[in-house]
Amino acid sequence: MVMTLVMQLMLLLLLPVTRVSAQEQQQPPQQVVRPSCRDKCGNITIPYPFGIGAGCFRNDGRGGFELECNDSRSTPRLTVAGNGIRITSLSIITSEARALLRATRRCYDSKGRITGRSGDTSVPLIGSHYLFSQARNRLVALGCSNLGYFVDAAGYYVSGCMAVCGPQHFIELGSCTGVACCQSTIPPAIDYYEPYVLDFTKEQTDKGIVSYSNSTTCRYVFLAETKWLTTTLTGKSEYLNRTNNFAVPVILDWAVRNVGNCSAAKRNTTDYACQSALSDCVDSKNGNGYQCNCSKGYEGNPYLQDGCRDIDECKRKEEQPCYGVCANTLGSHTCQCPPGTSGDATTKTGCRPKDNFTLALKVVTGVSVGVFLPLFMCFWLYLGLQKRKLIRTKQMFFELNGGLFLQQQISNYNGTSTGTGGFKIFSKEELEKATSNFAADRILGRGGHGIVYKGDLEDKTVVAIKKSKMTEEVPTKEFAREMFILSQINHKNVVKLLGCCLEVEVPMLVYEFVSNGTLYQYIHGSRGLDSDTGFHTCLRIAVESAEALAYMHSSASPPILHGDVKTANILLDDKLTAKVSDFGASKLAPTDEAQMATLVQGTCGYLDPEYLMTCRLTDKSDVYSFGVVLLELLTRKKALYFDGPEEDRSLVLCFMMAVKVGQHQDLLDSQVRDEMRIEALEEITHLVMRCLNMSGEERPTMKEVAERLEMLRRYHHHPWAQADANPEEEQSLLAME
Template sequence: MNTSELKIMEVLLHLGLGLLLLVVRHSASATFVPSSECKRQCGHVEIPYPFGIGKNCSLAGGFDVTCQPGQNGFSKPFIGGRELLNISLTNSTIRVLNPITPYCYNDSTSELDMLTGTTNVTSDIDSNSPFRFSDIRNKFTVIGCNTLGTFGNNNSDSEYLSGCFSFCGQNLSAQTDRSCSGMGCCQVAIPKGMEFNGVALNVIKLSNTSEMWKGFGQRCSYAVIMEAAAFNFRTTYINTTEFWDMGAGRAPAVLDWSIGSGTCEVVKRNLSGAYACRSSNSKCFDSTSGSAGYVCNCSQGYEGNPYIPDGCKDVDECKGRPCPSDGVCRNTVGAYRCSCPTGRKYSLSNNTCNLDAGLIIGVTMGFLGLMIFCFCGYTILQKRKLKKVKQEYFRKHGGLILFETMKSEKGLAFTVFSEAELRHATNNYDKSRIIGKGGHGTVYRGVVKDKPVAVKKCTLMDERQKKEFGQEMLILSQINHKNIVKLLGCCLEVEVPMLVYEYIPKGTMFELIHGRNQSLQIRFSTLLRIAQEVAEGLRFLHSYASPPIIHGDVKTANILLDENCMAKVSDFGASILAPSDKEQYVTMVQGTVGYLDPEYMQTCQLTEKSDVYSFGVILLEVLTGEVPLKLYGPEEKRSLTSNFLTAMKENNLSLVLASHITEQESIELIRGIADLAKNCLDMCGINRPSMKQITDELSRLRKLSIHPWVQQNMEEMETQRLLCGSEDTSFGTESSIIEYPRPEAANQSMNPTSSYYAR
């Protein structure tokens, strides 16, 4: 026989041995499959395999159950001579009724009955019994007075003796229900592995005479190994037979059981033995009852009988609602899975759906990142857009012309401010910084490079004004006159340009005449000087500015006073350059009612003589101390101009003059000022004097009032009397209508930063 044939024979031999081993294993295992005809219930007790009723219905002889007829036609199962109550495959236990050992007093002989004092807990199970008393679920219990109960295992391999003593005092009322701690009842644990068929129980009464026993009124004592959970001590057990009668001398006990004598590892290796764990979804566990052997149980997620093929079935855990109320349960083979709503995460430790912190943080961070990205992109786009808008505003407002001129005229003291600079200077246009409000804008006090300034936010401008704004700013910036507020600069990168003037801190001429200083009765000569300074400023605008400038809103509220009470003409919001053609007619009349030129209101053409008319109204305020227009009283008395012209026509000037003026000055001076005012208020503009003629006339009239050296000293004294030296932060105000104080409030103070103007 050659080598190849030998190899073939060797392979065939190995295959044959393998098949033989499989057949042996299958045949050995097949002996454990119960017959389908086996009875699986006796009375109300289920008898699952490996237990069985009848031949070849159980795993081995120790698991045979007999079903015996009972009372009322109900059958009862018995195992090892004990009535079987139930079988647990999961816990590998059975419950049986275990005999109680009594020790009773005999009334007929008045002696102790020793015959019932000892019980052998034996059975008809052979020495290889699979049952052991459960040391976890049972306790040795003794009931009685002065009674010693003992129990022991008479197996020579594991001899054991233990017990407990139950004591009673003279007063049985000391015992309490549900307390088995030595007073009338005692309990003690039993050792692991105590055999079911080799336990002896003894009850020993320690009282010597029947008289002493009678004194307790107690007849019997008891000892039993029973299920701890089924026992609940009552004091009536001591002096009655209630404990015995409840179970007819028997008490439930729990027995552990196991299969065979080998461990799981040994049985699995032994091909000739019968492995009892037949179900494919079962597991083998070594016995923990103190004896050799093993038990079977279904794998996790399965339930049923692990001792028969396919006996372990998948458990639908979702029927028991193991998941949180807001979760969803999905059954799987041998297990289940809980899922939670979006945004929540299942927590196995406490079986709850908690907020998914990781998901929330991730989504939040992603959202924040997206928002930051969008915000940054939006900010960049807005900055670019704003920059373009500012550049467009700068171009429209003549900024390029300004810069070109500033380069060519190096001595030009004019600054083009950025919007950010003016925001910072005025603390973001804080309301507390407002020093004036009117129809042409709002004036704020600001600080630029440690220098106080007045920042004016103008109202909307028409297209013509926007086109000419740069040129007009150049002209205004070149005006340098002591009686005109200096324009320091402007801001062109906003929709409506902002103007920056020098800051004049000491109030207005309106306040000096009508406001808080009225009670001082300012000398007429001082007011006349201030009026002349106003005329000088207007004369400069009309005659020396190139091109000439028409103020357009001359009034006492726009005449500021510096530290020396020198007049400063301010607020050029309504100003225009002297018209050079017919196209420069205004489409909307601007100014303040009471000061407006009637001819201007009719023709909508602003001229130099319009400023003259307004100055005439100022002269009336100096002469009369009254406001130009009253909103109360008789209608014919509301206009100061009408009252004055009527008084002049009737040659009754004293009706409108202030009383203190007639006391201070000569009638010739007063009459001269009145005639000058009348000429300024002429309805026809061409008949009105020019500002040059007005300044010359005022200069002449002032010389008539007093000698020059006396005049100078008087004015210095008057300056000290004024409140011009007080700290005040008022700036010129503007409006189209003025509401003046009522007579009863004429002597009250007025807030320098407030305005009596209704826009």
Template sequence: MHRALFFLLFVYLPHLQSISPAAATTTNNVTLPGCPSKCGNVTVPYPFGIVSPSSNSSCSIDPWFDITCNTSFNPPKAFLSADKFAYTGFGSSHRVEVLDISDEYIRVKNTVASKCYNQSGGVIDDNATGLVLSHSYFTLSELNKLITIGCDEYALVSPIAGIEGKNFTSGCVTVCSNVQDVPIGSCSGMGCCSTSLPTGLTTYVAQVFTLNHHTRIWSFDKCGYVFLGEQTAFTFQGPSDFTDPNFANRVVDTVPVVLDWVIGSATCNDYKNTPDYYCQQNSVCVDFKGGNGGYRCSCQNGYQGNPYLTPGCLDIDECADPNNNPCNGTCTNLPGSFNCSCPHGYEGDGLKNGRGCMPTNSKSPALKLSLGIGFGFLSIFIGMGWMYFSQQRRKVIKLREKYFLKNGGMLLKQQLDSNEDGSVNQSTKIFTTEELKKATNNFSEDRILGRGGYGTVYKGILPNGNIVAIKKSKVMDESQIEQFINEVVILTQINHRNVVKLLGCCLESEVPLLVYECVSNGTLFDQIHRIGGAMAWLTWDHRLRIAIESAGALAYLHSAATKPIIHRDVKSANILLDDNLVTKISDFGASRLIPLDQAQVTTLVQGTLGYLDPEYFHTSQLTDKSDVYSFGVVLLELLTGKKPLCIENGKVVRNLATFFLESLKENKLFQILDPRVVREGSLEQLQAIGSLVKRCLNMNGYDRPSMKEVVMELERVRKLTKQPWVNQQGSHEGGNLIHASDQGENSDLYGDSMNPYTGSIELSSNYSSDQFRSLYPTNEPR
């Protein structure tokens, strides 16, 4: 149990009252006359001032800037005003020690929150840390970070309730299980973590909490720590910080908390011509951008001194110190500047860091003429070169603009601008040609991942180390441009773990480019139809999971996307697998957005042989049920291990969907299934999924299930009993099941396996209209 959080008592003081500075300054122009300028090792410049217990006069611009000098220490120590500022912990508070005061910041001594444990996980020490600057002209600087040390900690920091007026909580977690894993000098989450706080914060309280009470790492880490401090002042020393009994004291002594300080609470313009404007002559007023406003004064260039004290900043006489005289010749001091000149008989700029001064007669007229002519020709060549490269650059810019228009840039812009509902991801990156050339080693042949109907896919490595797939389209005509832009617009609207993610595009090259996440484990088509049979990992459970993930992604496209999307080219070659064998649907070049008030659209028939919906082929009416049919063919591939189109006897092309439906009529379902599916799936599962495939392949799209229904049915199949039916005696088909399945068909209609990210096979590829119609019969009653 943690102890209750502390209650803070502090005094609210009256609003800032103006105190006019004295008319004269001390000789060093640091403090008001008669006021001490140092407390121990700390210099206290005006508008700050040391409080004198023996005098009623103020040495500061306002009581908030009072500094108390405690002479009981040796050397004396400076503290912020005792009744205005305080460190706080569990029910206690103490004064804030000042370490340094500069023109912008004041650095104060730190405090550290800690929590220590015994070997059994009991808390033996628990301290919080916090600071109160409320209602003052001080805020916590952005130079600070919240730092947490330990191997079993999470730290939380928040404003002090009832004072700050803000409501937030921030923090970080640091975990490590082995002391050898803890890096030295790194504060990114293993042994050490850091985080920033909001700007303008005036109070905070920080505590350290545990995840497992240090029971697992007690042997090398018994305590956790958290503190706010200047980030550049702290370096994590690794495991030695865990065992250092003086760690907290070391942080307190070496890592200060940085505070921003300002005058007042409004801008320079608000205070000008009022008694509260303290910037003197030769100084500039700078508004403070953080916190609650305010301003600071600083000396102009060439001046020095205290800008808050009369007569203001004084001119720096650059010529006074002979050791630092900037001139090689005669130095003349000017207000805020200086001038160098050469004596009679010499020429040059007179600067030590410049040309200096040289005798006028040191160069002959011939040498001067030669130098003049040489510099003249050099200037001409430089000018001509600049003009040439400028012209070439303009040509490149115009060429890129031409490619941008040619590749559909204006069409894409119109699509994005017309997307008023915000469904398009506006953060999609627009890559330059140079970035993608560098990522692909200038589109090297050894970076090719695959080729397809619409282009070539390259492996790319971005500057941040991310591996991507870059699709380089072929030279396209106007009809292909619309298809390409369609794929960009569709992919920017999709956010699903089982849909390949579009990272960006490039339109300024000769051919358009798309940048995807790289899915490097190949396609489902490759995994099923590889030479020698399906991959060893492709068990019945994995096949079901792949089917469920693919169906879920299509259901998302049909019903959960901002606008319904019909993929129009669902096939196993467009289902990718990542390193964890997670399914990714790809290739949206043929996809279509469906208006919310329509159930179908009329399009040119496009798809891949073997997967194409016969009803869509005959009517040109595209609906979401067209994807259901194609997905049914993918399910058949998973179940049978056969390709959608198989060549029998070297001549006859057999459609797998038709073959499946004929086998069902003849009660020969199990004879066409993959032997491994038969061995691992239960009879109930195989019958259920066979029935589902039959419904998906219905010639009438109206009678097919929706993708949502397909997902639910597949989930139900996965939950069914998993007793392999082939072990049951007396099955009516068991006698010749294995024998029939082992015969398998290894013919492949496609010469090369399809590749991820690439396009579909065109309908006209190697087939006449009559041949295709023979594979896709008309919708007749069955």
């Protein structure tokens, strides 16, 4: 008992008091759609991945997420683009959509002849993100005698049931069990529905199929939501006697179905639908595909980057009862009894006043303090030893990562007349504070070499902090020398390296912050270039990127090879100025054969084939990768497509084959073909083909590429580009080798 009291006192002394400020409790309104997109059609909320209009819905090659709203009606009507299915509600929590489908109707006269029919259309969901819900729907045959069923796209029977006439009291007491109304379940993964009513002849009815006089004039077959069936249809004679058309609610299970499951989806981070860092992926229970849910303790839209927000459980006492002091925390909450009481604060009478401090308790407390004090001192001694160990570990990593050498280089550089250089060695605590301890909401992006966080330094400077996943076994002095040389790169189109942190196992790098995303996002993502200035802007970005690489190859001392040139590593600022980034694979130009041998690094689709065969990175390897970037800008297509035919997966291979047969202009983006003259198109095609040459020696230098692109950019802006050009002056602008 004494030890128990001692441990309780230790916990009370060491337990931090957490308070949630009013500012922390306030959150912006819940985001359900992409910015500038419509979020409602009438009173129906339209959450992303669904959307109305270009750029507002998830477009992964399968139909269903694009919706249309007819506002011309008195009550706006929401339908699925392409097949016209009417939607009455959408849920991203249950991954369900409620739709209205017309019942199939057949009406007969006293001689068994058809007098009216409607609702014979099929409902195809093939190739879309929808499937009919097996758990939430039933097939219903209404009226008697009636055999209702439906078939799949190949015409095969899927499900059905038969309703016959019976005494009235069976109809009133039954639950659609076969007397005038029957129901049946449907199989899973149904993506096609074509209903039928089997017509009975008068001879068949005379033989006993219809043995009562209360047969119905009209008979129906339809899919219906199970809840609607039990609450609306069952036991109501007005439905049995009706002769008009009516619509029935049906539940559709939706999921992201362009891949089979979560495991496959997570391998393609570009197309991965669960954008929120606070979300989880769940395999679809009906057919192939997956769905996204906010993590436990969070709610919102997991398909948007910042869509999942913390739930304030203290404001939801019906779900999380707390009769004491409630404090909200990220993803959870705490509920404690008020001061002076103890017990279970989650029950209404769980908190009770604490007992008086009796003499026995005083004795126990005195003994406990006598035991606790030595333990407390040992604890503080342990903390002091751990702190000293941590300091020694930081110093060890600092020295192993070349910190002493780098300090010396910075000191020597600062002592020269050229200035301070601005490069700084940061402490681990500085970067933790700048990123809120590397919080998930600070993540700017993830790459093959690590995670990039947004940071706010004490002087209000906004930076990008790269926390690497792995490290190469590079000599200490060589790594520090490379970091110092990279910090001296001073070019308007190169992301500036501001500093590093060396007191961790894998050094962290601090770069200037570039605010407007990547070139990849502007070519293939949701941002999109403006249609009026798109190609001109792309051409300018290409010139700026080429000049940055040419500077690194030709003007830096020693020359620097990037090693991973791609559109995702070209950042754009608020004026869409290009900034070459991510030197995770960069190397100083090798000085001998031994230095040139290395493991192949880079990105598939951009890798120099000669580099793949020889494992030797050269400046011409960057030229090849830049050629792929140019090809992306001209075609607006991705470097690799894994979903298409095998021969069409490589953009480079497709383009080279098209050039051979003279059909390469068909691959170019329509805006490029419209805005550029044929001479300029042929010139830039020639330049791309030279960059993509299998032999590195045959490729141009980055300096020559930059000059050629600048010449093309000037030609594109020249007045002769908008009218008939003077051939001699045009030749001066497009001088070819």
